[in-house]
Amino acid sequence: MNRRPSCLVLIVRRRSVTEEDDERLTALYELHAGPIRRYVVSITGNRGGSADDVVQETLLRAWRTPRILEQDPSTSRAWMITVARHIVIDEARSARRRHENPVAELPERASDDHTDRLFDALLIQDALAAVSPEHREVVIAAYYRGRSVREVAQELGIAEGTVKSRMHYGLRALRLALQERGVTR
Structure with a gap:
């Protein structure tokens, strides 16, 4: 987990990011990404890309909330865990999730029997x-x-x-x- 996700970097770079901001973002990611990802995997059971998406979204929200970054790391991590939990709940309740049923194999296409x-x-x-x-x-x-x-x-x-x-x-x-x-x- 030493590498920042490229999506987060691209989103942050749209704002004029200074070298100091880049260092703060790297520190934020290194300090909190691992524990947040473990928490998300523990509540979802999914180790794939959706856990990484939740981590990215959580860190992005923290980045957009400067008062969180100024707090004690344990307090800010508690806030981020709560945010990650809410993101997981929102995803589980979303219409997209309710209507999608992943299957191992695609069903056969219906053929016109004329x-x-x-x-x-x-x-x-x-x-x-x-x-x-x-x-x-x-x-x-x-x-x-x-x-x-x-x-x-x-x-x-x-x-x-x-x-x-x-x-x-x-x-x-x-x-x-x-x-x-x-x-x-």
């Missing part, structure tokens, strides 16, 4: 069978084959106005056929 698509296709096929052949061929050519009105008219040898009219009435009949089969949207 059952809904199959049922939709069968339903549409059944509803299209209820539409007249003239309307059905225009709807299929326009919507399933992606043809324009002009292309459908040329393909079927009918006028563009007739294609539009059959498409209108064909879609209307298809909508009614789907509603009869329970489709509500």
